[in-house]
Amino acid sequence: MTGQLAFVESPVQLLNVLEWAHTRAPATGAPSAAPAGTHGTADAVPAGAGTAAPGSADAGASAGAPRSTDAAQGAARPAPALTVVVLSPTDPMSRGQLRRMAQLARDEGLTVHWQEARGGRGALVRTLRELARPLRSAERVIIGDPFSRYVQLLLTLFAPRHLTVVDDGTATMEYAAQIGRGERLVRWHRRSSGLDPRELVLAPVTLLAKKRLAPTSGRSVEIFTSLPVEVPEGVTVSENSYAWTRARFGPPLLTGGADLVGTSLVETGVVDAGHYDRVVAELARTHGATRYFAHRRESAEKLHRIAVETGLQVVRPELPLELIARRGPIGRTVVSFPSTVVHTLPLALAGTGVKVAVCEISSEWLRATASPRARGFLSGVTGTAAHEVDRLTSRAATPADRLEFG
Structure with missing residues (x-):
């Protein structure tokens, strides 16, 4: 693996890692924004926007696959050295979208490692053992969900010198506000009046992770976001304008x-x-x-x-x-x-x-x-x-x- 390591658990996280990598890539050889589609108005909806089968994760896969013309547009821009570790979820819809996003990331020149982090008995220990060395050697770590117990546990293994948090929904706004106020990290839609037994067991991990997710004299923290956030002291906020998405697809x-x-x-x-x-x-x-x-x-x-x-x-x-x-x-x-x-x-x-x-x-x-x-x-x-x-x-x-x- 490499000195830049990203942990993703959802398709949107991986999309925003791609957007972050695009902003760090050399400008020379950037792909043109030539359209992969056409402007116009349609009375009927052509096939290809997704699948209309609510219970199927794999139906309509061709709708989400990148077009060959799209791949040609994005291939010209060299990607920064970055390894993406997919901490695979269990639900079929997320896994299906992540598989397709992982292929897009590979098309962009990123290294993608699929980790069955929740694959039954022993998966946690196996994941920690396999990732311990690259974690210790990583110069920058990129995460998409600072509230993830899995990511928080990984962060207890080491103290990254540079940390980047990319969007995984509106939780980025809550993370920035809570870090700025020095509060315990709690998802906005969860009650915080007390700790259940599981929370009590994980409390030491959460406390240490909160320290690792905040800037110190030896660690920089960046939030790469398209959302309006309260900027915590010592944190750098970089704008995600979805430049890669616009260059790669459409109009x-x-x-x-x-x-x-x-x-x-x-x-x-x-x-x-x-x-x-x-x-x-x-x-x-x-x-x-x-x-x-x-x-x-x-x-x-x-x-x-x-x-x-x-x-x-x-x-x-x-x-x-x-x-x-x-x-x-x-x-x-x-x-x-x-x-x-x-x-x-x-x-x-x-x-x-x-x-x-x-x-x-x-x-x-x-x-x-x-x-x-x-x-x-x-x-x-x-x-x-x-x-x-x-x-x-x-x-x-x-x-x-x-x-x-x-």
Whole structure:
């Protein structure tokens, strides 16, 4: 392995490692931004945006595979010496997207090592043994999820001289704020009133990891992000403008309608399922949406219910949505709930004419089990969205209520 080591556990993390590597690559020989597709408007949605089978991880794989013309565009730019270690998750959707992202990374000249880190008995010990030497010798370590217990455990093995944190969703905003305030690292959607037995066992690891994730006199910390973050003292923030995505893919073919972007807020216990279903149906009617791009963590049962009750075509993207949207086809309007995409899609789709809108989460939607911080955090995600993003205010507490532009 190499002096620069990246640990990724999700497709979006790997995408943002590619974006980081692109900004560090020599400018000479940079690929041209010649389009891999064409501009235009389509009344029907051609095949190739993903798979419409909610329960399948592998169906429609050809839709997510890079085109040969795309590969030719990206091959000219030499990549920095970087080894990406994929700490493979267990769910099939994440694994499928990661496989495709790993091939894109190899096409860009990066070394990718697939680690079955959760592959049954002995996987943890085996992973720690295999990664101990490259960890100790790495000059820079890049991670995508500072809240990951696996990454935190790896960080206890060594103290990197240079640490880079890339986006894995809106959690980057919470990480920056918590590091800046010296707080315990807790995901925003989890209750922090007490520690369960597992948390108590891992408390020493979390405490040490928090120190390793903060800058010191002997360690620099960089946050590479497309999100608005509170800049902690001593931390360098670098902008992720999705330059690699724009150079590598698109511009997309535009359809005449709208697309909805799903969220896993129901699965994480933040939003009530009934309220969510009603708002999705209202959004589809209001904006004339025909497709629903599912989050990789959304359950098959929920997606089946949405498809049956709304008539929306449920699409399981084969790559992160930023790449799917940039490749096209994509609707002229993309409506999302508060999530990273309200910050990333305007960057990835800059100059294409696509309008992005975000639907606010009303307090009536929140479940009793939701973290007390959930409402404020979700409001912050909406309020800090790019100025190009339209805000939708919701009064959809009942099926008769409406959604309108604010």
